[in-house]
Amino acid sequence: MIRNTWVVASKDFKSYFTSPIAYIVIAGFMVIMGWMFFFNLSHFNMQNLQYQQFNMGKAASITDGIIRPLYGNMNVIFLFLVPFITMRLFAEEKKNKTIALLFTAPLTLTEIILGKFISSYLLIAVMLALTFTYPIILMITGNPDLGPILTSNIGTLLLTGCYLSLGVFFSSLTENQIVAGALTFAAGLFFWLISWATQSAGPVWSDILMYLSLISHYNNFSQGLLSSTDVFFYLSFMFLGLFLTHRVLDSYRWR
Amino acid sequence: MIQVSHLTKYYGARSAVEDLTFEVAKGEIVGFLGPNGAGKSTTMKILSGFMPASEGNVTVAGFDVTKNPIELKRSVGYLPETPPVYGEMTVEDYVEFAAKLKQVPKTQLKKAVTYAVDRTGLGPVRKRLIGNLSKGYQQRVGLAQALVHNPPVMILDEPTVGLDPKQIIEIRELIKGLAGDHTVILSSHILPEVTATCHRIVVINRGKIAAVDTIEQLTSRLRKGLIYSMTVKTPLIQGIEALKQVSGVQSITQAGPKLVIEMRPGGAEIRDQLVEIAVAQKLGVLEFSAERVSLEEIFLQLTTEERPA
Structure with a gap:
């Protein structure tokens, strides 16, 4: 089971790097993140300086001033980038008919889907690992609270996993990569913005919408809180996405 | 080695294959002959476990296609109409990936890859990207993928399509060489193809079997x-x-x-x-x-x- 999944995952992970996808996505991500980190940092420094100059008491902490906006922005960038990472996973295999190789190999559908999902997750993990430079810079120059950094990373990883499961699902629906990518982005954005409706919805509906919103579950992580409700929500969201993919591909074989 | 009984496949309301029954003995090479759209590919997809049947039973190498799909797939090498190759991989990497997918034990991996590459004459291009190879070579890569795990049964859907005459002869010799150890089913709409390689032919038309016999028998029967x-x-x-x-x-x-x-x-x-x-x-x-x-x-x-x- 694990070996089969790993065969698929490692092949797909490698193929991100044999095509330009990984380099473009990672480079774009790092440029934007670097700019954001620089902007946050200099803004924070300026604010701190002003507070000291005019004796206005203590400025915002590193967590509130740098870490939270940094990871919050990172989540938005992942929302944009994930469609480019996942759109090819099944759509390309269907288009090129290479899916026949996977479907006639002695693998279960679950192993194939998990392998694809893990390959995209590994790429995200690489990208996230590259952003460790920012907390390290902060640790060298200042004294940031490590708790929120840790939980922000966990939260980001889980939230992005939800985007990935959406991406895998939409990629299994079509053989057109653009369609898969566009649908992934639209759906991700929808589950992000769904919490906006809570203000106008009734009490019950606002609770439901709030619960369904991907971003509302992220708030605790950004504050250094690790809540089982949020972890459970993200994991079940991913499970549902992959489960639906399984149904789609199972029925694809019948056509 | 292969038993097919009352196999039927519907695409929506349209039937692609109707009530197909035939058997293939161990070590035999059987040709599937029929015009385009006769249901050859559909049958082969079902035999390889790629696609489920609507009705009927299919047993390959002793495994039922619906009850033991994993075991069945392990003992089948399948070459689809379009070779399922990744253009961005090198020949060697691809064959190795296929071997791993087909669960060739780690200790025999290298041997299996070398065997498949040599057998299909891919030695000179083993380090090249598949996407840069000609159609004929891509076809061979597809074939290498099908035999890398040394399966008892090989299902080849139009194995020589798009090849030049020299390559066709080479592939035919390769397929003939597989007989004995392997049971082979191949499809074609080109007749000399089948006469040159197969022991027995199944003529299929509009989803139904028109004849199953040796070539000599068919010839004399119809004369x-x-x-x-x-x-x-x-x-x-x-x-x-x-x-x-x-x-x-x-x-x-x-x-x-x-x-x-x-x-x-x-x-x-x-x-x-x-x-x-x-x-x-x-x-x-x-x-x-x-x-x-x-x-x-x-x-x-x-x-x-x-x-x-």
Whole structure:
């Protein structure tokens, strides 16, 4: 089971790097993140300086001033980038008919889907690992609270996993990569913005919408809180996405 | 090795394959012959476990396609119509990936890859990207993928399509070489293809089996009576008339110096007599031969007209 999944995952992970996808996505991500980190940092420094100059008491902490906006922005960038990472996973295999190789190999559908999902997750993990430079810079120059950094990373990883499961699902629906990518982005954005409706919805509906919103579950992580409700929500969201993919591909074989 | 009984496949309301029943013995090479859209690919997809059947039972290498799909897939090597190759991988990486997918044990991985690469003649291009190879080589890469785990059964969907004549001969030799150790089913809509490689053929038309037999049997079964052709120097009328009098001759048609002599079915051997008369009548025999019914004719007869059962 694990070996089969790993065969698929490692092949797909490698193929991100044999095509330009990984380099473009990672480079774009790092440029934007670097700019954001620089902007946050200099803004924070300026604010701190002003507070000291005019004796206005203590400025915002590193967590509130740098870490939270940094990871919050990172989540938005992942929302944009994930469609480019996942759109090819099944759509390309269907288009090129290479899916026949996977479907006639002695693998279960679950192993194939998990392998694809893990390959995209590994790429995200690489990208996230590259952003460790920012907390390290902060640790060298200042004294940031490590708790929120840790939980922000966990939260980001889980939230992005939800985007990935959406991406895998939409990629299994079509053989057109653009369609898969566009649908992934639209759906991700929808589950992000769904919490906006809570203000106008009734009490019950606002609770439901709030619960369904991907971003509302992220708030605790950004504050250094690790809540089982949020972890459970993200994991079940991913499970549902992959489960639906399984149904789609199972029925694809019948056509 | 392969048992198919009452196999039916519907695409929506349309049936692609209807009530197919046949068997393939171990070590045999069986050709699937039929026009485009006859249901060859559909049948092969079902046999390889790629696609589920609507009705009927399929057993390959002792494994039922619905009950033990994983075990079945492990003992089948399948080459689809379009070779399932990744253009961005090198030949060697791809074959190794296929071997891993097919659960070749780690210790034998290298050996299996070398075997498949050498057997399909991919040695010189092993380090090249598949996307840069010609169609013929890509086809071979597909074939290498199908035999890398040394499966007892190989299912090859139009294995020589898009190849040049030299490559076709090489692939045919390769497939012939597989017989014995492997049971092979291959499909084709090209007839010499099947005559050159297969022991037995299954003729399929519009989703139904039109005939299952050896090539010799099919030929003799469908021969409606022998046809001889005689080329003569001087086609004299009285000479032709004299030939027509020989018992067993049904008709003689003349086209210039060529006489086509159609015999009644089941007649005695009278070639000797025919030549004697022709010589006696001073026709000046240049050539005398028996015409063979080609597989093309068999094929057309089987697939175009409704044969009385």
